[in-house]
Amino acid sequence: MEITAGGLLEIRITPADVGERVSVRRVGHRPGGSPEFTDTLGVLTSWNEGVLLITRKNGQTVRIAESSLVAGKVVPPAPARRRGPAASFEELTRVAARSWQPLESEPLGGWVLRASGGFTRRANSVLPLGDPGIPLDDALARVTGWYAERDLPAYVQAATGAAGTQEMLCAELERRGWTAEVSAEVRIGALAPVGDVDAAAAGSVRLTRAPDEEWLARYGKVTDPDLARRMLVEGPSVWFAALPGGRAVGRCVVDGRWAGFAAVTVDPAHRREGLATAVMAALARRALEEGASAAWLQVETDNAGAHALYDGLGFATHHTYHHYRAAA
Known part of the structure; x- marks a missing residue:
């Protein structure tokens, strides 16, 4: 937390910091009335009407009342902990997309709608690597309609631990009732x-x-x-x-x-x-x-056995992606 020379906590974030990685402390009260402090680290995905939304690396969105803040600051990106090759989120995501090529695709601005008869979510979901070019609600309406025409559920693949815009999209999807059905880590390592x-x-x-x-x-x-x-x-x-x-x-x-x-x-x-x-x-x-010379793979977050195997082979997590399904 940010502490002044006088030992006081300070709030050094504002709504202008939306999209930045932040660390905040808020105060609540236990049943007996004594104060209880909670720290949250993640991307500030919105700050509207006195409520902050912070998306953690695991995709969870935390709602925090502005009135409960006692400290907050922008923090630098997480230090690189992965071994093996350096890679950007966009490079890895495009490589992964080429490895599960859909039978049918259609662009929507910087998004790609993908369909393959329902075989694998990766080839039957939206890949949002840019701006759809239209308001988000209109884009999601186009997405749900496109998949309905193919008798498929509508999924959007979005990531956490990768880029602020992706984490903001996760928060916006959750706000609209979309549900993360499956989450998977993207891991990389030397080949x-x-x-x-x-x-x-x-x-x-x-x-x-x-x-x-x-x-x-x-x-x-x-x-x-x-x-x-x-x-x-x-x-x-x-x-x-x-x-x-x-x-x-x-x-x-x-x-x-x-x-x-x-x-x-x-x-x-x-x-x-x-x-x-x-x-x-x-x-x-x-x-x-x-x-x-470099290797990557995707493993669902709850597959403990596979995690142990890949840990032993030198793979480390680069980011985590989630398949969000449209609300019924």
Whole structure:
């Protein structure tokens, strides 16, 4: 908190600081009447009619009455804690979008509406990397109508821990009743250490350019195999990995310096045998041969087992994205 030379707390933020990362302290009262102080760190996404909205890194929006503030200041961006390559939010998001290319897309200003028959939210959601060019309510009405025409729910993919405009969009969606159904971390790391892993089963991994029936069966998220194949093979340079008997599978998209890992799935009967590591090591070696040097992946925030795997391989969180679904 900001403390003066005289030891007093000061409020050094104003509505002009909307979009900045701030730290604030507010005061409340316990049941017995004694004061209780609460600190909040995040992006100031709005300050209207005496109420501040601050969006934390995890996407949660905190409402704070201006009258309860006792201190506040603008703080610098969070220090970089990630290992491996440097990357901007926009670069990573565009690379990720190319790895899950939609069957149909339409621009709306700086937004892209994407549809693919419902296979994966990533290819059936709005990617808002700029201004839609029209008022937000009009843009969201256009979005819900566009997806309704395709008999699909309307989703907007927006991020926290990335950029102020993205976090402001999260807050605006929540204010309008949109619900974050799924949240996932985007993690990055150096590619060479993944390829260097000495996984006993790596030599048995088979690499192909298209998924077969056994691969699709292990992946397990397929209701329309033909649609899934069309989607999964699209990308700059796509590889599929599988261990005999479908014990483990994975997918990697090589795009310039980046190798994107996805769909790493292990037969429950063979977990904790290092099979996921073996699949990723084999894919990483292929990506290194194609000139890639950096790696990225997406993992849902509640997948503790995958977090442990990726921590061990040197991946660190870059930002978190959320799929917001339109209110019914």
